[in-house]
Amino acid sequence: MDNILQEDWSSWIRKYPISLNIRDFEGRPTMSTVIGRIDFRKHVLNGKKDELDRYILYCYERSLYNIHHVSKLSGKEFVDGYLLLNLFGYTPQRHACLACMPSWVKLIQNYERHYPQSVTRIIMINTPKIFQQLFQILKPLLTPHTAKAVRVYDVNKEEWKRELLRIFPENNLPPEFGGTRPHVRVTTK
Numbered sequence: 001m002d003n004i005l006q007e008d009w010s011s012w013i014r015k016y017p018i019s020l021n022i023r024d025f026e027g028r029p030t031m032s033t034v035i036g037r038i039d040f041r042k043h044v045l046n047g048k049k050d051e052l053d054r055y056i057l058y059c060y061e062r063s064l065y066n067i068h069h070v071s072k073l074s075g076k077e078f079v080d081g082y083l084l085l086n087l088f089g090y091t092p093q094r095h096a097c098l099a100c101m102p103s104w105v106k107l108i109q110n111y112e113r114h115y116p117q118s119v120t121r122i123i124m125i126n127t128p129k130i131f132q133q134l135f136q137i138l139k140p141l142l143t144p145h146t147a148k149a150v151r152v153y154d155v156n157k158e159e160w161k162r163e164l165l166r167i168f169p170e171n172n173l174p175p176e177f178g179g180t181r182p183h184v185r186v187t188t189k
Protein backbone atom coordinates (compact mmCIF):
# COMPACT_ATOMS: atom_id res chain seq x y z
CA MET A 1 0.00 0.00 0.00
CA ASP A 2 2.98 2.31 0.42
CA ASN A 3 2.98 3.33 -3.26
CA ILE A 4 -0.74 3.16 -4.00
CA LEU A 5 -1.08 6.94 -4.43
CA GLN A 6 1.68 6.93 -7.04
CA GLU A 7 0.04 4.21 -9.17
CA ASP A 8 -1.92 5.16 -12.28
CA TRP A 9 -5.63 4.97 -11.42
CA SER A 10 -6.78 7.26 -14.23
CA SER A 11 -8.87 4.62 -16.05
CA TRP A 12 -10.64 3.66 -12.83
CA ILE A 13 -11.23 7.30 -11.87
CA ARG A 14 -12.73 7.99 -15.30
CA LYS A 15 -15.14 5.07 -14.89
CA TYR A 16 -15.82 5.49 -11.18
CA PRO A 17 -15.02 9.06 -10.12
CA ILE A 18 -14.65 10.16 -6.55
CA SER A 19 -14.91 13.68 -5.25
CA LEU A 20 -12.84 15.13 -2.42
CA ASN A 21 -13.87 18.78 -2.69
CA ILE A 22 -16.92 18.73 -0.40
CA ARG A 23 -16.61 20.33 3.04
CA ASP A 24 -19.08 20.47 5.91
CA PHE A 25 -19.95 23.74 7.65
CA GLU A 26 -16.78 23.42 9.78
CA GLY A 27 -14.57 22.72 6.76
CA ARG A 28 -14.24 18.99 7.47
CA PRO A 29 -13.26 17.05 4.31
CA THR A 30 -15.52 14.56 2.59
CA MET A 31 -15.12 11.84 0.00
CA SER A 32 -18.13 11.10 -2.17
CA THR A 33 -18.95 8.73 -4.98
CA VAL A 34 -21.89 7.09 -6.70
CA ILE A 35 -21.03 3.55 -5.69
CA GLY A 36 -24.03 2.23 -7.62
CA ARG A 37 -22.05 2.88 -10.82
CA ILE A 38 -19.40 0.32 -9.92
CA ASP A 39 -20.17 -2.98 -11.61
CA PHE A 40 -18.74 -5.36 -9.01
CA ARG A 41 -19.98 -8.45 -10.86
CA LYS A 42 -18.34 -7.47 -14.16
CA HIS A 43 -14.97 -6.92 -12.52
CA VAL A 44 -15.15 -10.15 -10.53
CA LEU A 45 -16.15 -12.21 -13.58
CA ASN A 46 -13.44 -10.55 -15.73
CA GLY A 47 -10.72 -11.42 -13.23
CA LYS A 48 -10.38 -7.80 -12.01
CA LYS A 49 -11.54 -8.39 -8.42
CA ASP A 50 -8.10 -7.70 -6.94
CA GLU A 51 -7.77 -4.53 -9.02
CA LEU A 52 -11.24 -3.37 -7.88
CA ASP A 53 -10.33 -4.07 -4.25
CA ARG A 54 -7.08 -2.14 -4.72
CA TYR A 55 -8.91 0.81 -6.32
CA ILE A 56 -11.13 0.98 -3.25
CA LEU A 57 -7.97 1.04 -1.11
CA TYR A 58 -6.68 3.86 -3.31
CA CYS A 59 -9.91 5.78 -2.59
CA TYR A 60 -9.43 5.27 1.16
CA GLU A 61 -5.82 6.46 0.90
CA ARG A 62 -6.79 9.54 -1.14
CA SER A 63 -9.44 10.39 1.41
CA LEU A 64 -7.02 10.04 4.32
CA TYR A 65 -4.41 12.12 2.47
CA ASN A 66 -7.10 14.74 1.84
CA ILE A 67 -8.00 14.88 5.56
CA HIS A 68 -4.35 15.60 6.45
CA HIS A 69 -3.95 18.06 3.56
CA VAL A 70 -7.08 20.04 4.51
CA SER A 71 -5.95 20.09 8.15
CA LYS A 72 -2.60 21.52 7.17
CA LEU A 73 -4.11 24.18 4.86
CA SER A 74 -6.91 25.22 7.20
CA GLY A 75 -4.98 25.15 10.45
CA LYS A 76 -7.76 22.98 11.92
CA GLU A 77 -6.90 19.56 13.27
CA PHE A 78 -9.16 17.16 11.39
CA VAL A 79 -8.55 13.49 12.12
CA ASP A 80 -11.60 12.23 10.28
CA GLY A 81 -13.94 13.15 7.46
CA TYR A 82 -17.27 12.23 5.94
CA LEU A 83 -17.94 9.49 3.42
CA LEU A 84 -20.96 10.04 1.16
CA LEU A 85 -22.10 7.08 -0.90
CA ASN A 86 -24.92 7.34 -3.43
CA LEU A 87 -26.23 3.88 -4.28
CA PHE A 88 -28.22 5.04 -7.30
CA GLY A 89 -27.89 2.24 -9.85
CA TYR A 90 -27.35 -0.48 -7.25
CA THR A 91 -28.79 -3.84 -8.29
CA PRO A 92 -28.48 -7.22 -6.59
CA GLN A 93 -27.22 -8.74 -9.85
CA ARG A 94 -24.31 -6.28 -10.24
CA HIS A 95 -23.48 -5.69 -6.60
CA ALA A 96 -24.68 -8.52 -4.35
CA CYS A 97 -24.03 -11.69 -6.37
CA LEU A 98 -22.28 -14.49 -4.48
CA ALA A 99 -19.05 -13.81 -6.38
CA CYS A 100 -19.25 -10.11 -5.34
CA MET A 101 -19.64 -10.69 -1.62
CA PRO A 102 -15.90 -11.22 -0.95
CA SER A 103 -15.26 -7.70 -2.31
CA TRP A 104 -17.81 -6.21 0.09
CA VAL A 105 -16.29 -8.14 2.98
CA LYS A 106 -12.77 -7.07 1.98
CA LEU A 107 -13.91 -3.44 1.63
CA ILE A 108 -15.12 -3.49 5.24
CA GLN A 109 -12.14 -5.45 6.57
CA ASN A 110 -9.63 -3.12 4.90
CA TYR A 111 -11.40 -0.07 6.27
CA GLU A 112 -11.50 -1.46 9.81
CA ARG A 113 -7.91 -2.75 9.66
CA HIS A 114 -6.19 0.25 8.05
CA TYR A 115 -8.49 3.27 8.46
CA PRO A 116 -10.44 2.80 11.71
CA GLN A 117 -12.23 5.86 12.99
CA SER A 118 -11.20 7.92 9.95
CA VAL A 119 -14.82 8.90 9.28
CA THR A 120 -17.11 11.12 11.28
CA ARG A 121 -20.07 9.64 9.47
CA ILE A 122 -20.74 7.35 6.55
CA ILE A 123 -23.92 8.47 4.83
CA MET A 124 -25.48 6.18 2.23
CA ILE A 125 -28.34 7.52 0.13
CA ASN A 126 -30.68 6.01 -2.46
CA THR A 127 -30.32 2.59 -0.87
CA PRO A 128 -32.83 0.08 -2.18
CA LYS A 129 -34.45 -2.29 0.31
CA ILE A 130 -32.34 -5.20 -0.94
CA PHE A 131 -29.16 -3.28 -0.04
CA GLN A 132 -30.51 -2.52 3.41
CA GLN A 133 -30.94 -6.28 3.90
CA LEU A 134 -27.40 -6.93 2.65
CA PHE A 135 -26.09 -4.24 5.00
CA GLN A 136 -27.69 -6.00 7.96
CA ILE A 137 -25.75 -9.14 6.99
CA LEU A 138 -22.46 -7.21 6.71
CA LYS A 139 -23.00 -4.98 9.77
CA PRO A 140 -21.47 -7.47 12.26
CA LEU A 141 -18.13 -6.95 10.47
CA LEU A 142 -18.13 -3.31 11.58
CA THR A 143 -16.62 -2.12 14.83
CA PRO A 144 -19.10 -0.45 17.21
CA HIS A 145 -17.59 2.95 16.32
CA THR A 146 -18.12 2.44 12.58
CA ALA A 147 -21.58 0.93 13.01
CA LYS A 148 -22.60 4.00 15.03
CA ALA A 149 -21.23 6.30 12.29
CA VAL A 150 -23.29 4.73 9.48
CA ARG A 151 -26.54 6.36 8.33
CA VAL A 152 -28.56 4.57 5.66
CA TYR A 153 -31.26 6.45 3.74
CA ASP A 154 -33.59 4.97 1.18
CA VAL A 155 -34.64 6.69 -2.06
CA ASN A 156 -36.70 9.36 -0.25
CA LYS A 157 -34.76 12.40 -1.45
CA GLU A 158 -36.51 14.82 0.92
CA GLU A 159 -35.34 12.81 3.92
CA TRP A 160 -31.69 12.35 2.94
CA LYS A 161 -31.36 15.83 1.47
CA ARG A 162 -32.65 17.37 4.71
CA GLU A 163 -29.95 15.45 6.63
CA LEU A 164 -27.17 16.39 4.19
CA LEU A 165 -28.13 20.09 4.24
CA ARG A 166 -27.94 20.02 8.03
CA ILE A 167 -24.25 19.07 7.66
CA PHE A 168 -23.15 20.62 4.33
CA PRO A 169 -23.86 23.91 2.53
CA GLU A 170 -26.09 23.23 -0.50
CA ASN A 171 -23.66 25.00 -2.82
CA ASN A 172 -20.92 22.63 -1.64
CA LEU A 173 -22.76 19.42 -2.57
CA PRO A 174 -22.88 18.06 -6.13
CA PRO A 175 -26.33 17.42 -7.65
CA GLU A 176 -26.18 13.65 -7.04
CA PHE A 177 -26.16 14.51 -3.32
CA GLY A 178 -28.92 17.12 -3.52
CA GLY A 179 -26.73 20.18 -3.97
CA THR A 180 -25.95 22.78 -6.60
CA ARG A 181 -22.14 22.52 -6.92
CA PRO A 182 -20.76 21.10 -10.16
CA HIS A 183 -19.01 17.76 -9.70
CA VAL A 184 -15.23 18.11 -9.69
CA ARG A 185 -13.46 14.81 -10.33
CA VAL A 186 -10.29 13.76 -8.60
CA THR A 187 -7.23 13.46 -10.75
CA THR A 188 -4.58 10.84 -10.13
CA LYS A 189 -1.99 13.33 -8.89
